[in-house]
Amino acid sequence: MLEASTDIARWRIAAQRLAGFDLPDAASVVTWLGCVQAQDLPGALTSVALRTPDRSLAGVRDALDSGQIVRSWPMRGTLHLVPARDIGWMTGLTHPRTFAQSRRRREELGIDETMIERAWELFATAHAEQGPLPRAAVLEAWKSLGVDEVKGRGYHLFLLLCQMGRMAQGPHDGTETRFVDLDAWAGTRDEPSREEALARWAEMYFRSHGPATEKDFARWTGLTMADVRAGITDASGLERLDIDGTAHWMDPATPDRAAQHREQIDAIHLLPGFDELILGYADRTATLAKRHEQLVVPGNNGMFKPTIISGARAVGTWSVKKATKTLPARLLPTGFTSRLPAAVKLERAFAALPD
Incomplete structure (x- = not known):
């Protein structure tokens, strides 16, 4: 007998590989999940x-540094970690719609197709000469396009070229992820039909x-219902x-x-904010009760707090008091209900977080 919400919650944890750990490395995890929201x-x-x-953070950084995964805007206008081999066909599906939706903003910023192509040429030339580029270096290369004169123009050019599948954020230099020419950086990419x-x-x-x-x-994808x-x-x-x-599928x-x-x-x-277990669904009530949703996403403002999951359900949120x-x-x-685990168990889970 299916106990709808409880079984869905447990099955989603299993599907997302928060238990079992049979995926060998970070690149395999990102490939399995498809996309991992990464604005944070x-x-x-x-x-x-x-x-x-x-449970190694270094392993995830290594996957970025080696070009197995990249950070880009494949969907929902939000940064995600994506398998490098898949970013092209993903943006191929989503870019036409997002490009049409941003027409008015492009007009406000004075961005036309000629400027987009010129931005790409300048970036590709700089990348060929210098390799992966920090944000400041790309903006320097784009100075002739007036990115210093019109607030938001530079950011929107980054967004557009990433949504077109031409560039992405790749290796991490300790302070930020650098921008790469995907054709030069990511190697062979899959090219399925639509x-x-x-x-x-x-x-x-x-x-x-x-x-x-x-x-x-x-x-999750921003695709039309027909697609x-x-x-x-x-x-x-x-x-x-x-x-x-x-109807559900799995x-x-x-x-x-x-x-x-x-x-x-x-x-x-102990999940960070924006984890797929909470964020990856239009209806997340199997894991997070509707009455507690405002405690995780206050004001429904798109900012997700880190959550405590116990018994396959969200029972609270958490933060960290920095070391002195x-x-x-x-x-x-911070617990939602009396179901919050004992402090000693929470401390044990905190000590086991990736580092």
């Missing part, structure tokens, strides 16, 4: 590391996030099930995986 880069590195056997790409994205999403609905997938349904129709290897009268192996790793699934998980010369960093939990 330290949080994104932690989200990926939590799903690897060694129909194949839609099916592949549906397979990626539902295998790694399921059980989930078509609305979840549409919200979402086409992708689901052509996807292979997914199981459909109806929960409370709504990897058919997920329930058995959840049963196998039940103890790990029900353990305490005399005291170590300390966990500051």
Whole structure:
């Protein structure tokens, strides 16, 4: 018998590999999840590391430095970690729509197609001469385009060229991720047809996030419902099930995986803000009760607080009191209900976070 919300919550933890840890490294985790929201880069590195056997932040940075994953804007106008081999077809699906939606903003900033092409030429030349470039160096190369004169023009050119799949953020130099020419940096990239790409994205999403609905997938990617349904129709290897009268899709192996790793699934998980377990769905109530959503996303402003997961449910949020010369960093939990785990268990989970 399906206990809808409880089973969905556990199955999603299993699907997202927050238990089991059979994916060998950071690049494999990002490839499995498809995209990992990364506007907060330290949080994104932690989200990926939590799903690897060694829980190493250095391993995630190594995947960025080696060109296996990149940081870009493939969807929702938000930075994500993405497999380098997949960024081209992902932006190929999403760019036409985002480009049309940004027309008025481009006009306000005085950006036309000639300027976009010139920005690309200047960047590609500088990249060929210097390799991966910090943001300041790219803006310097773009000075002739008036990026100092019009506030927001430089940022929007970064956004556009990344959304077009031409550039992305790659290696991390200790202070920031540097911008790269994807053709030069990422090597061979997959080039499926549009129909194949839609099916592949549906397979990626539902295998790694399921059980989930078509609305979840549409919200996650920003694709039209027509594209979402086409992708689901052509996807292979997914199981459909109806929960409370709504169609969900998932990897058919997920329930058995959840049963196998039940103890790990029900353990305490300290997740950073923007983790896919909370953010990756239009309807996240299986994990986060509706009445508690404002405590995680205050004012529905798009800023997600770090969450405490216990028994497969969100039971609180957490922050860190920074270390001083005399005291170590300390966990500051805030519980939603009496289900908050004991302090000693929370401290143990805090000590086990990736470093």
